[in-house]
Structure formats: C-alpha cells, structure tokens
Amino acid sequence: MIVEDDEGIRDTLQFALELENYTVVTAANGRLGLELLSAIPPPSLILLDLMMPVMNGWEFADALKRDSQLTRIPVVIVTAYGDQAKAIDASGVITKPVELEALFHVVRQCAAPGRTAGDTG
Amino acid sequence: MRLHFLFAALNSVLILFGMFVMCLAILRGRRLLGPLKRLELHERWHLLLRLMIFFVVGYAAVLGLVLAGRIELLIGFTAVIFAAGALFVFVSVNASVTVTRALLGNEEQFHTFFDVADVGFCQIDPATARFQAVNAKMEEITGYRLDELRHLTFSDITHPDDRERDRVGYFEMVEGKRSTYATEKRYVRKDGSIVWVAVNAVTVQDSPGRRSRTVTVVQDITERNRAEAEHDRLLRETRFRRELLETLIQNAPVSIALVSLPDVILELANPRVFATAPFELELGKSIFEHMPPEMAEEFRAKYAQLAAGENVIDHDRHVRRRLPAGAYEDRYYTVKRIRVRLPDGRAGVLILAEDITEQMSRRRELEKRVDERTAELRQAYAFVNAVVENIPDAIFVKEATELRVTHVNRSWQELFGFSYDDIVGKSDYDLFPKTEADSFTANDRKVLAEGMLLEMLEEPAHTRAKGERILHTKKVPICDDRGRPRYLLGIAEDITDKKQAEEVRQKLTGERIAHAESERALHLRDEFISIAAHELKTPLTALRLQIQLLTRLLGDIESAKAPRLLTLFRSSQVHLDRFAKLVEDLLDVSRFSAGPLSIERSELDLTGLVRRVAQHYQEELGRSGCPLVVHLPEAVVGHFDPSRIEQVLVNLLSNAAKYGAGKPIEISVEPRGAKARLVVRDHGIGIAEEDQKRIFERFERAVSMKTFGGFGLGLFISNQIVKAHGGTFRVESEPGEGACFIVELPLPGG
Numbered sequence: 001m002i003v004e005d006d007e008g009i010r011d012t013l014q015f016a017l018e019l020e021n022y023t024v025v026t027a028a029n030g031r032l033g034l035e036l037l038s039a040i041p042p043p044s045l046i047l048l049d050l051m052m053p054v055m056n057g058w059e060f061a062d063a064l065k066r067d068s069q070l071t072r073i074p075v076v077i078v079t080a081y082g083d084q085a086k087a088i089d090a091s092g093v094i095t096k097p098v099e100l101e102a103l104f105h106v107v108r109q110c111a112a113p114g115r116t117a118g119d120t121g
Numbered sequence: 122m123r124l125h126f127l128f129a130a131l132n133s134v135l136i137l138f139g140m141f142v143m144c145l146a147i148l149r150g151r152r153l154l155g156p157l158k159r160l161e162l163h164e165r166w167h168l169l170l171r172l173m174i175f176f177v178v179g180y181a182a183v184l185g186l187v188l189a190g191r192i193e194l195l196i197g198f199t200a201v202i203f204a205a206g207a208l209f210v211f212v213s214v215n216a217s218v219t220v221t222r223a224l225l226g227n228e229e230q231f232h233t234f235f236d237v238a239d240v241g242f243c244q245i246d247p248a249t250a251r252f253q254a255v256n257a258k259m260e261e262i263t264g265y266r267l268d269e270l271r272h273l274t275f276s277d278i279t280h281p282d283d284r285e286r287d288r289v290g291y292f293e294m295v296e297g298k299r300s301t302y303a304t305e306k307r308y309v310r311k312d313g314s315i316v317w318v319a320v321n322a323v324t325v326q327d328s329p330g331r332r333s334r335t336v337t338v339v340q341d342i343t344e345r346n347r348a349e350a351e352h353d354r355l356l357r358e359t360r361f362r363r364e365l366l367e368t369l370i371q372n373a374p375v376s377i378a379l380v381s382l383p384d385v386i387l388e389l390a391n392p393r394v395f396a397t398a399p400f401e402l403e404l405g406k407s408i409f410e411h412m413p414p415e416m417a418e419e420f421r422a423k424y425a426q427l428a429a430g431e432n433v434i435d436h437d438r439h440v441r442r443r444l445p446a447g448a449y450e451d452r453y454y455t456v457k458r459i460r461v462r463l464p465d466g467r468a469g470v471l472i473l474a475e476d477i478t479e480q481m482s483r484r485r486e487l488e489k490r491v492d493e494r495t496a497e498l499r500q501a502y503a504f505v506n507a508v509v510e511n512i513p514d515a516i517f518v519k520e521a522t523e524l525r526v527t528h529v530n531r532s533w534q535e536l537f538g539f540s541y542d543d544i545v546g547k548s549d550y551d552l553f554p555k556t557e558a559d560s561f562t563a564n565d566r567k568v569l570a571e572g573m574l575l576e577m578l579e580e581p582a583h584t585r586a587k588g589e590r591i592l593h594t595k596k597v598p599i600c601d602d603r604g605r606p607r608y609l610l611g612i613a614e615d616i617t618d619k620k621q622a623e624e625v626r627q628k629l630t631g632e633r634i635a636h637a638e639s640e641r642a643l644h645l646r647d648e649f650i651s652i653a654a655h656e657l658k659t660p661l662t663a664l665r666l667q668i669q670l671l672t673r674l675l676g677d678i679e680s681a682k683a684p685r686l687l688t689l690f691r692s693s694q695v696h697l698d699r700f701a702k703l704v705e706d707l708l709d710v711s712r713f714s715a716g717p718l719s720i721e722r723s724e725l726d727l728t729g730l731v732r733r734v735a736q737h738y739q740e741e742l743g744r745s746g747c748p749l750v751v752h753l754p755e756a757v758v759g760h761f762d763p764s765r766i767e768q769v770l771v772n773l774l775s776n777a778a779k780y781g782a783g784k785p786i787e788i789s790v791e792p793r794g795a796k797a798r799l800v801v802r803d804h805g806i807g808i809a810e811e812d813q814k815r816i817f818e819r820f821e822r823a824v825s826m827k828t829f830g831g832f833g834l835g836l837f838i839s840n841q842i843v844k845a846h847g848g849t850f851r852v853e854s855e856p857g858e859g860a861c862f863i864v865e866l867p868l869p870g871g
Contacts, residue, residue: 008663016670051655080658096662097701100669 001043002026003033003060004078005052009098013047013078016100017107030055034063042073044111048090050079061088074110078103129187132199133180139203140176144169175206241339243270247295247324250274250288253334262318262341264311275337280307280315287320294322295335305342317343376454376474380408381467382428385420388469397452397476399440427460427470434458438474452478515613521598521606524548524565536615538586554583568596569606579616590617644714651711654704661704665697706834709841710819718845720762727790727797727866728753730763734770735788742774746783747803749774757790757797759868765842766866772835773801773862781805784859796848796865804859813852839864 002017004010005028014024025040027033029052037043046064050057057077064070074091078098092106179202186195235242241259243252252270260266263278270278279287283306294302302322307315322337370377370391376398379389385408395402401411409417423434438454456474463469509516515533519526526544534540539552549558549565560580568575577594584590594613598606672690675683712718735751742749777786784804791798808816815821819837843850847867854860 006659006663009666012663012666012670016666080655096658097665098662100666
C-alpha cells in the first residue's frame with residue numbers, strides 16, 4: 001500500500017511495484033489510507049510519505065500504532081525529510097529522490113510479490 | 122427734862138459722828154495717821170472692833186447719866202470718853218506699830234533690795250495662794266502688773282504641766298513638811314509665751330500670832346536653759362563631728378596617716394595604712410622602725426624636705442607585695458604628703474595615699490581601647506583616603522565661607538592639571554576663566570544656601586591638562602553638628618570620553634541592527650533553501666523513478682533505437698543524480714545553519730568504502746581523463762557515519778576530477794597513530810595560499826564561476842562532516858602544483 005500525496009510519485013511507484021508483481025493499493029493522504037485499511041485486508045507493507053495534506057505521515061503512523069491489528073503492518077517511510085523520519089518506529093526509511101533498486105530491496109525484505117493482502121508472515 | 126433728852130440726843134449724835142470719823146480714819150486714814158499705814162487690813166479691823174466696844178460701853182454710861190438726870194456730868198463725861206477713846210486708839214496703834222517696827226525697819230531695806238533686785242521676788246498669801254506683792258523684776262518675768270497679779274494665784278500663771286507638782290511642793294512647805302521649796306518650772310506669761318524659772322520659796326513668820334506669808338525668789342532661767350541646751354547641742358555636735366571624722370578616717374578608701382616631725386613618729390593611721398603598708402608600722406613609733414633600708418633612704422629624704430619647709434610632696438608609688446601563695450601583687454599608689462601643724466604645735470605631715478591600681482588598669486584598658494580605636498579610625502581614614510584618592514571621579518572640597526579649596530584628590534589634579542599645593546587655598550577665580558568661575562560659584566552658593574544636593578548633568582569646564590571637557594558634577598554641603606554648612610563636597614565625572622563613546626556605541630548599535638537584519642536575511646535564505654530543496658525533491662523523485670523505470674522497461678523493447686534511447690536514459694539519470702546531489706548539498710547547508718550536524722556512527726572499514734566509491738566513480742573519473750591511483754592497506758576500521766564519510770569522499774573525488782586537469786588522482790587511506798588518514802591528491806591547477814582558508818566556507822570557491830560550475834558547497838559540507846566526527850580537514854597546495862586534501866578521523870581507543 002502506498003500513501004503518497006504526489007500523484008506522479010504515487011503512480012510511478014505503483015507501476016514499478018506492479019511490474020514486480022506486487023498488488024498495490026494507493027491513498028492520497030493519511031486519512032484516505034486509514035479509510036482504505038478499514039475496508040481491505042491488512043497489506044503486507046505500507047510505503048508512507050510524511051508531508052501530506054489532511055493527515056500527515058506522522059499522524060497516520062500514530063493511528064496505526066493505536067490499532068492492535070494495523071500496528072503489525074511493516075511501514076517504510078519514503079520521504080525527502082530523512083531526519084524527521086526517526087520519530088516514527090518504521091521498518092525502513094527511503095529518502096527521496098528514490099533509487100528504484102533500493103526501493104525494491106526494501107520491499108522485498110517485507111513482502112513477497114503477488115501478496116498484497118492477508119497475512120504478512 | 123426735855124432739855125436733858127435733847128442734850129443726850131445731841132451727845133449721842135456727837136459720839137456716833139466721832140465713831141464714824143474714827144472708823145473712817147482707821148480703815149482709810151493713811152494720810153491721817155502715819156503709823157496706821159503700816160497696819161495690815163485685818164489689824165485695822167481688829168483695832169476698830171475694840172474701839173467700837175469701848176464706845177458702846179461709853180454710850181451706855183451716857184445713857185445711864187441721862188436717865189439718872191445727871192445732865193451736868195454729861196459734858197464732862199463725854200469729853201472723858203473721847204479722850205479715852207483717842208488715847209486707846211493711839212496706844213493700840215502705837216503698840217502694834219512698835220511691835221513691828223523692828224521688822225519693818227529691816228523690811229524697808231528689804232523692800233529696797235526687793236525692788237531693785239535682778240531676780241523676781243513675790244509674796245504669796247498661803248491662805249489664798251494669791252500674790253500679795255511682787256517686785257518689778259517679777260512683773261517683767263510674768264508680764265503681769267502687780268494689780269493684775271493680786272487677783273491671780275501662782276498656779277494660775279504656772280504651766281499646766283508643772284502646775285500640780287508645783288502646788289503640792291508649795292503647800293508641803295506651807296504646812297511645815299519642809300522648810301523651803303525649790304523647783305524649776307515654767308510660767309505662762311501674759312503674752313502666752315513660756316518662760317523657765319527657778320523658784321526658791323520660804324515661809325516667813327513676821328511675828329508671833331501673825332499669819333505667816335511666803336516669799337519666793339524667782340529667777341528667769343530661760344536663757345540659762347537655752348545656754349545649757351546650746352552647750353549640750355554643741356557638745357553633741359562636736360562629738361558627732363568627731364565620730365564622723367573618725368568614721369571618715371577609718372573607712373576612707375585612701376590611706377590616711379599623720380606623723381610628727383622631726384622623728385617621723387606615726388601619730389595617727391587608719392586601718393588601710395596598716396593593711397597596705399609593705400612593712401610593719403606601729404602607732405607612737407617611727408615609721409622607719411621596720412622600714413626596709415632600701416626604702417628608708419628615699420623616705421628620709423622626703424621627710425627632710427618637708428621638715429625643711431616644703432609644704433607638699435606628691436609622687437606615685439609602685440609597691441610589690443608578697444601574697445601568701447608565694448605570688449606577688451603589684452599595686453600602684455598616688456601619695457600626697459602635706460606639711461601640717463599638729464594640735465600641740467609641733468610640725469607634722471599628713472600622708473594621703475590612694476590605691477590607683479584599678480584606675481591604672483582601667484586607664485591602661487582605656488588607653489588600649491583608644492589605641493585600637495585610633496588604629497581602626499586610622500585604617501578607616503586610610504581606606505576612605507585610598508578610595509577618594511583612587512576613585513576615577515575628580516573630588517574637591519571647599520570651605521563654606523570663601524569657597525576656597527581645602528582638598529582635591531588625584532583624579533582632580535590629573536583632570537585639571539594642577540598639583541595639590543597649587544590648588545589648596547585657591548578659589549575658582551584663581552583657577553578658571555571668569556565666566557566659568559561665576560557659574561561654579563553660583564552653584565556652590567546655591568548648594569550651601571539650600572542645603573541640598575545639586576547635580577549638573579553636563580557642565581563644561583576648561584582644564585589645564587585636557588582642554589575643554591564635559592563634566593557630570595554633583596555638589597553637596599557638609600554640615601556641622603548644628604546643621605550649618607561647613608564644607609562643600611564636589612564630585613565630578615569627566616564624561617567627555619563617555620559621551621564620545623556613547624556616540625560610537627550608537628553608531629555601532631546601528632551597525633549591529635544592520636548585522637542582525639543581514640543575519641535574519643541569511644536565515645531566511647537558509648530557510649528558503651531548505652524549503653526549495655525539499656520541494657525540488659518531490660518532482661525529482663517522480664522524475665528519477667520514472668527514468669529508472671523507463672530504463673528498465675527499455676530492456677523489454679526490441680528496437681534499433683533502443684540502444685540510443687538507453688544511452689539517453691542513462692545520461693538523464695546521471696544528470697538527475699547530479700541534480701539530486703545539488704539539492705542534497707543545499708539541504709545540508711540549511712541543516713548546518715540550523716545546528717550541529719547529527720551523525721549516526723557504525724563500524725566502517727574505510728578501505729572498503731574507498732574501494733566501493735572508486736569503483737562507482739570510475740566512469741566519471743574516466744570521463745575527466747584523470748586516472749585514479751588507489752593506495753590502500755588491508756583495513757582501517759573505525760566508527761563513522763558511512764553515508765556522510767562517503768559524501769566526503771565523493772566530494773573530494775568530484776573536486777579532484779573537476780580541477781585535476783586530466784592528471785592522475787591519488788587516493789590513500791592509512792592509520793596514523795590513533796587516527797585514520799584519508800588523502801586525495803590531484804595534480805591540477807592547485808589553490809593559492811590566500812584561498813586555502815576560504816574554500817572551506819559555504820558558497821566559496823578558489824576559481825571563477827565562469828570556468829567551473831557548482832554551488833561551492835562541497836568542501837564546506839565535507840569540513841562540517843569531518844568536524845562532526847571530531848576529525849580535521851586541511852589542504853596543502855601550490856598553484857599549478859595540484860592540491861592535496863587530508864582528512865584525519867579519530868579511531869577507537871584514540
């Protein structure tokens with residue numbers, strides 16, 4: 001699952017991951033992300049931007065932490081503000097601009113291709 | 122017959138008339154019969170009674186003759202009766218007078234004595250206790266006249282307290298129980314005053330058969346009593362004074378002694394003399410009897426002086442007395458020897474010695490305290506003087522009447538260019554131009570008149586040493602105990618420099634504000650750079666992802682143009698990487714402005730890092746034409762932030778390639794003691810010495826922007842990273858000789 005407000009980045013990431021056989025869902029901000037999470041089975045991984053309108057990445061991460069189910073989902077921060085990602089207990093941090101290979105490497109560590117929903121192992 | 126009766130009647134009348142005349146003569150006839158006046162009243166009555174019996178008998182005989190008708194005998198008989206009567210009276214009176222004449226003769230003398238005596242005489246009738254006769258002195262003593270006293274008894278004028286005792290004593294005498302009566306008693310005089318009298322009474326028996334009378338001698342003893350009382354009083358007083366004197370001498374807190382000259386015999390001494398004398402003394406003996414010989418010489422000289430006529434000798438004396446415990450006691454005396462004359466006329470010496478040990482001790486204590494206080498005051502004065510003399514303000518003191526200077530401190534002398542001796546006693550008119558002196562004097566007078574502080578914030582003054590100066594002056598009066606101004610104290614601060622400094626400060630403040638504004642502008646710039654970098658990152662990310670994705674996808678396309686497109690995409694990626702690095706550099710600059718760089722250390726082998734980076738940049742270095750020569754040991758392991766150290770290495774290689782002029786670039790890593798040393802050396806254009814320090818600052822470059830691009834941030838960022846690791850970063854270079862950048866990083870255990 002990708003939570004990213006910039007449409008270009010969001011679509012490119014989605015496209016790149018789908019090419020790698022991942023099933024990807026996207027949300028344009030934290031609020032929409034939470035709504036989506038309540039409607040679908042938990043994803044294997046969440047790629048989370050920090051600077052977003054409506055609900056930012058930090059608030060979204062806090063909301064996940066408060067939910068006993070959602071808190072188990074690994075979260076990788078994708079941000080231009082690498083320094084500020086430290087406030088969030090994340091599985092990984094990818095700083096923008098994103099190196100595609102580095103992205104795949106991190107994603108592969110957290111989720112096997114073709115598995116979007118269901119258990120995360 | 123009728124004639125007989127008529128004649129008898131006439132005869133009776135005659136007899137009766139004769140009797141009347143005789144009675145009158147006896148009772149009242151002092152002048153008629155001289156002797157009669159000596160008779161007492163009761164004697165006269167006695168005489169009259171006998172005469173009347175005679176006449177009654179005679180008259181009966183006359184009546185008998187008439188009745189017998191013997192008228193012719195009547196005339197003759199009557200004549201006989203008269204004659205006989207007269208004879209009887211004469212004989213009786215004379216007999217009585219003769220009996221008492223002897224007595225009366227003495228009594229006349231007595232009366233003379235009685236009247237002139239200086240003591241009071243009185244005669245009292247024992248039957249009535251009334252006064253019968255008193256002399257003039259008695260009248261004087263009692264204050265009553267005789268005719269008043271005749272109606273009074275002696276008890277009437279006796280003091281009530283003495284009355285009963287006196288009465289009893291008197292009547293015991295009258296009754297014959299005692300022959301005389303003597304007492305001392307008080308009379309209450311007519312004027313009410315009291316008079317003391319000594320009374321001596323005696324009963325007088327004039328003649329046998331006559332009633333006794335008492336004669337009393339009264340002596341006024343008031344004066345005597347007063348004199349006796351005065352004598353007693355004087356005696357008591359004398360005794361009291363003697364006792365007082367004795368008490369005084371005995372208890373006096375000083376030693377008092379009296380010696381007679383020339384042998385210096387101790388005639389009198391109070392106990393203190395014996396108690397304090399350092400040797401034994403005895404009354405009636407010479408004081409030299411037991412005096413130690415070493416003292417005697419001195420004392421003999423003193424007494425010789427006094428004997429020779431000296432009146433007073435004063436001296437102080439120190440006596441060391443042995444105490445029972447074997448210790449000594451030091452006592453101090455002040456001794457006065459006064460030459461006197463003793464009551465028996467001999468010369469003597471009165472010795473007065475006062476123990477002044479305590480006084481001495483107190484005086485010493487006092488002197489000590491005075492010394493201490495004086496030292497304190499001197500110290501305080503020295504302190505105040507030091508303050509006044511060394512204070513940077515100019516201080517002056519003028520006396521209040523003529524406003525002449527009495528004191529100036531060093532600062533004043535330095536400021537005005539006068540020495541202390543030049544100035545003391547001078548007035549402002551001797552020292553300053555008249556207009557200034559007028560102004561100063563007016564202010565001085567105002568301060569003294571109002572008794573209040575006057576402050577001149579800026580007062581121009583002409584000084585000999587420093588020319589025209591601006592002073593901040595305070596003037597205050599110094600008053601005496603009664604509040605009258607005695608001095609004028611002035612404190613002047615030379616504010617000329619301060620004013621100038623204030624102007625400079627204001628100018629500097631303006632500059633500081635400008636600097637702060639420029640700082641703020643810099644901050645705003647950094648903030649803008651940060652925001653701009655972050656904002657640039659978003660499209661950059663999308664673009665980069667897309668290029669990467671396209672590059673990957675191109676592999677799947679089979680076309681003759683595919684290899685060219687691939688080259689194009691890779692070129693785009695290189696440019697995007699460069700773009701990304703520029704953005705990252707900008708972001709780093711804004712980070713350094715915000716605060717110290719935070720680094721995340723982990724174990725890192727520097728040789729491994731160098732190899733990886735060298736390999737990664739092989740292509741870029743190849744494009745610059747600079748061959749890379751790497752000198753690496755097996756491993757140099759430390760705790761560093763890998764990404765940041767890589768950033769440093771990339772910056773150095775990038776710069777070396779940029780300015781290396783196509784010549785070889787050498788890179789080496791080696792451990793140097795506790796440090797790891799990373800050296801990147803090129804052989805390019807080099808850096809002038811004046812530029813070498815500057816190139817580590819942000820946006821600085823040693824070369825023209827027109828020739829070489831870039832932000833000029835690489836070395837600045839690298840330097841910050843090395844500093845954050847606790848390392849050092851320097852350059853060694855000569856223009857045209859290339860540059861050698863040396864990074865030294867601390868190793869664990871260093």
